[in-house]
Amino acid sequence: MTAFLLRPSSTALLLTAALALAGCQRAATTPADTPAALPAASAPQDVGASQRLGREADELLALHRQIVVLMDGEAALPPPQRREVQALGQQLFHELLQRQQALADAALKPDALDATTALLTRIESEPSWFDADRLAFKEVLGQLATGLKSAQTLDGIKLARRAQDDLDTLAEVEKAYEQELKEVFGGFAKRGIELKREKWADYIAKLKALHTREAVMKQHGAQLPAPADLAPEPPASAASGGMRGMAAKDREVFGDKLPPKTVLLTFDDGPHARYTDEILEILKRYQAPAVFFQLGQNLGKVGADGKPLPGNGTAVAKRVLAAGHQIANHSFTHGLMSKFELVKVKEEAANTEALLDAAGRNGDALFRFPYGARNDGALTTIEALKLRSMMWNVDSLDWSDPIPKSIAARVLDELDKQGRGIVLFHDIHARTVQALPLVLAQLAADGWRFASWQNGQFVVSTDKTVTAPPPAPGELYRESHALVIGIDGYTAWPKLSHAVRDAQAVRESLVTRFGFKADNVTLLTDADATRANILKALNERFGDAKRVKRDDRVFVFFAGHGSTRRLPSGREVGYIVPVDAGLNDLQADAIAMPQLQEVAEAITAKHALFVIDACYSGLGLTRGGVAGSDSNFARTNARRIGRQMMTAGGADQQVADDGPGGHSVFTWTLLQALSGKADLNGDGLITATELAAYVAPAVSAIAHQTPAFGSLPGSEGGEFIFELPASTEPALSGAVAQLDDKASQLAAKLDEASTAGRQAAPAASGAASAVQVTIKGLDGKDQALAATTARVDPGARVAAQRANDRGLQLYRERRYDEAEAAFKEALQLQPKFALAANNLGFVLYRRAKFADAAGWFEKALEMDASRSLAWLNLGDARLQAGDDAKAMAAYKTFLELAPKHARAAELQAWIAAPSEGTRPKAL
Structure with a gap:
């Protein structure tokens, strides 16, 4: 496709104009569930369609430009003039919506594919348009991406992918310039402040060479009140449009x-x-x-x-x-x-x-x-x-x-x-x-x-004021901060093998899965993880009230050596060991658990969680209870301070540094839990208590260590929360990596052990059901940890997505029976779930049920024929079933949709010369 001509100096301009005038989103006129049939030839093309679409695009753009000129600086006008400008602006904006809808409807006609192709090319690269003109067509692109997905031709499906690629590009630019857009548009209601908008001003200057506000108003039968007619702004109860007083x-x-x-x-x-x-x-x-x-x-x-x-x-x-x-x-x-x-x-x-x-x-x-x-x-x-x-x-x-x-x-x-x-x-x-x-x-x-x-x-309502509900998805915290430490190359202590990899994997999970901003995550590994640097990060970064606010969360992860020192009184103190610590003076060289507790108490954020994957790390003194079931959990938790810690083992234990994937057993189990396995009640949230309830019994069952968990001084019963993201997993195909047999067996054992370690806990009258896990507290004593398991109903769509996510995880672990059941559950909840249909087909394919697999791939393509990987999977299934003709047909469609795929050369060679020597190597 032709890329957007976005120059670095003008990308913000393009966005500003588009976002200022982006219309309401309407559903595509083409039904989303139309079966995808792909005739060899497109419908006959209307030779005049390109001219009509071009003319409609010009008219839409002209209106867009007029609105930009009309509304520029309207907040600074006297009230009577501002009212007239806003009234006309709304009228023109509704006309713009109608023109956008008309253009999209015309472009979605079956006989307009050639014209639609020309329209996309023009939107992307018309040299006579200003950069900021192009996103006047954002609504049109959105409707094309949705509507053409159900096209009856391969050309239509390819155009849908092209339109979606354009929208994805715009989304990335929008995110990159979010702050500039806020500065440009954030001052509508301000007075006496002139924002500096140099890039926007460049675009406005170009448009004002074509239009003036007065000319726009005159063209549409309106005019600004003359200065002599300006009167003070009427009270709120006074009307406009001819009704006064x-x-x-x-x-x-x-x-x-x-x-x-x-x-x-x-x-x-x-x-x-x-x-x-x-x-x-x-x-x-x-x-x-x-x-x-x-x-x-x-x-x-x-x-x-x-x-x-x-x-x-x-x-x-x-x-x-x-x-x-x-x-x-x-x-x-x-x-x-x-x-x-x-x-x-x-x-x-x-x-x-x-x-x-x-x-x-x-x-x-x-x-x-x-x-x-x-x-x-x-x-x-x-x-x-x-x-x-x-x-x-x-x-x-x-x-x-x-x-x-x-x-x-x-x-x-x-x-x-x-x-x-x-x-x-x-x-x-x-x-x-x-x-x-x-x-x-x-x-x-x-x-x-x-x-x-x-x-x-x-x-x-006289009985109560507005009540704040539980936080909505994505609104649990204002910001998220983390310090992640991993040390393999100790100066004096024995070297470790996996601690740095553990830290890197945890950081990656925080940023890519749980939405921590990369700039808010400090990673210290090996030579950088000195005592001074660790304490500086803890105290200066997290102790800065300007950086860390009340509605934030703080996460600290340490992977390395830990040790214990017995005081003359007989009390033991646990330490985490920095890279530069000596062997004989823990008090001077290491960082004691009481120091971490002091840091925790000083943090402004409402929730903090410390996870320590180290030997002898179980001595974080506890005070206060562990949060239990609460029917208003999300709301009350938002008000409660939470200071929690989970450690890999007790004071008399060493932790295993030889788990799967180059991780310690504890960290590998932690990552498994954060993949979604620790969401015990299916609400899309993993609390620190749920995390411990999964990790502790699982690790104890497979390693000679007993993870501990509890609250630190200053905690008031609040819970640190990980919010599971909406899935961004790709469709299953031969390119999706799986665990090896050993890791797969261990994952199944972890799930079994974690489930076996939980038992039903008595619940108070009216309380949510809960499970009880007996694990070590931070003081080394046994404690009964209660975690709610009351299932929530997130709705069929979300439940189907979670079932699909669970199936993906089980597929990676080679647990095909369970994965098949999860994908079937997703399809039962959402029958038109094309991704789940493809994934179910691939699980059957891996089990050598090629005919059944092909049937599910075909069902996925009936739901959404633009899924290129489903065409590839269908070709592989037909090939394995011995039907070369149908395999070749599926491969040809796949190559049309994904000509640069890694397997493209292999498939093209077989299609060109279908001999045994060029036969594709299907999974």
């Missing part, structure tokens, strides 16, 4: 009538097939009511006889009602109703009313004018239909601001200024889904209350 205040609902520190949430322009449901889930977490102002055209149609014809959006509206929220009228087409004939106003409102009634709407009949544009005649017309107009006094500007944190900051700032408010959001943007929890979390922290509208008045 007492009439609107008396007849319409405004946020200034709410009690102090009370908020009413509203969402316009839905229902949306995806984002509305995501917003419902967020509102459920915070127990927040809301009003959803919905467009009639999104709900369905109205026949010539006036009867409603509900569409797919009605099902979404019914889910809004089932969740306890209100649905209300936002017109049928989102037109500028202040300019409509009154008969048209009535038709727009009445048709939408019919569709809302068909969805089961109950409660007050509310109406919101699109853009807030209304006049006395329009207001009187909707009142005649017994509708009450509800406005807003806090605008999130989520339609124009691409940065969720900036949207949230604006809403919170305006609520703080006004002390109360009806907030305007839109449930058609991904950015709103991201910003909403930020707003609600802060409102919860500041003691705000939610309101609803019932029986013609605000109804405020």
Whole structure:
């Protein structure tokens, strides 16, 4: 494919323009589950399609540029001018969404593949466009990547992969320039601060050579108020669009009538097939009511006889009602109703009313004018239909601001200024889904209350303020910090073999699996792991309150020698041994467990976990209990301080340094546990207690050592948490590495031993079920460790993904029966799970069930024909089954989709000359 022409000096520009105007995400018009048939030839091409798509692309880009010029610097305009600019900006933005949808629909037509190819090439590399122009087509690319995946031709599937590659490239650039984007857009609500936006200014200067704000407004029938006409900004209760003063205040609902520190949430322009449901889930977490102002055209149609014809959006509206929220009228087409004939106003409102009634709407009949544009005649017309107009006094500007944190900051700032408010959001943007929890979390922290509208008045919850729910996925911690130490090459102590590799593997897991930023993980190995460097990292890095905040977590891992010193009193003190320690003066050269405890108490972060893989490391004195089952665990845990330690062995033991994969037995078991095996209740979280409950009995069963675990001084019952990520595993194929037989047998033994070491624990009335494990505490005494095993229901999609992940792990361990069962479970939960179907087929292939395997590969390709590895696997299965013709056909498709694969040359040679000597070497 042609790469984006992104020059290093202008990549941020490209992103800024695109993100500022990225539209709502819509589902592809092509069904996602259409079986993939691949005819040899594409459908006949419409020779005029390329010209039409090119013309539509030019018109879309022209509108995009006009919006950028119109909105640049709008926050600095006088209030009357700002209102006019924002009103026109919203109108043009909705037109932009329609143009994006029309372009995507046209590009997805079966006879438009050649035209779509030309369109992609132009988006990627048109030399006459400015760099920042290109991402005006981000929404279009997203729809092409989704819709073409279900194409009936190989060419269509290849185009889908190309569009997805383009989007992946944009995602990487977006992440790289996230901070710059925040600086560019984070000041919408600021006053008196001029942000330096040199790169953005370059692009604006180019556009202003083509357009001016005044010209854009004139072209669309609007104009800025003259300076002589500028008046002070009206109060929040005053209307816009021709409604001013007492009439609107008396007849319409405004946020200034709410009690102090009370908020009413509203969402316009839905229902949306995806984002509305995501917003419902967020509102459920915070127990927040809301009003959803919905467009009639999104709900369905109205026949010539006036009867409603509900569409797919009605099902979404019914889910809004089932969740306890209100649905209300936002017109049928989102037109500028202040300019409509009154008969048209009535038709727009009445048709939408019919569709809302068909969805089961109950409660007050509310109406919101699109853009807030209304006049006395329009207001009187909707009142005649017994509708009450509800406005807003806090605008999130989520339609124009691409940065969720900036949207949230604006809403919170305006609520703080006004002390109360009806907030305007839109449930058609991904950015709103991201910003909403930020707003609600802060409102919860500041003691705000939610309101609803019932029986013609605000109804405020009086029994409680906004309650913060358990943290959402990815929100458990603000930042994560780690110090990872591994020492093989000691100066005076015996050299070790695997400690450095242990440390490197732990660091890799923290960064790639658990989201620790690489810059926040300090790795000290061998000569760098001196006593001074270790203490400096512990005290300066973790003791810096500017770096480590209250909502952070800190993880410390040490792999190396440990030792014990008996004091004259008879008490023993454990030490970890730095690389430069001598043999005879532990007190001066090593780091004592009490020093680690002092570090733990001084850390600002709410949760800290020390994992010590060293000989004689079991002497970290414990104080306080180990956290048990809690029905509100995630919420209460977010408030509790947690200081925990797990060690590889007791004071009278040496730890094994000869485990699988070049690791110690303890660290290898730890890595196995963190792969997901220690998630005892299937909630996607591994607590430190669950980690110990898996690791301790497993290690004890296979090595002469007894891991210990407990809380350190300063702990208040909090738990360090690892959140399992969504799977990014590739599809199974011959390239996926597996454990050797010895390691595979050991992995199975670990699982068996860990399970055998757990027994049912008595639970208090109403408490979650738990297992009990007897392990050593940090003081060397036995303790009963309780870990909850109450299974949670994450929903079918997430459960299917976890079953697939479990199958991948079992496949790597050569436990094929169990892997097959896991993949079948995933498919039972999610029947259209193409990845799981491929993986099930590959497990059967490895067991020499070639015909059955081929059947599952074909099912995977019916679900998603763009999976190149499934075509490769199908070819291998057919080859092994002796059907060379079908094998060759599958290989040819694979080569079309992945021409640079490592096996490409081998397969091409056989296809060119299908002899025994060129026969592929299938797994």
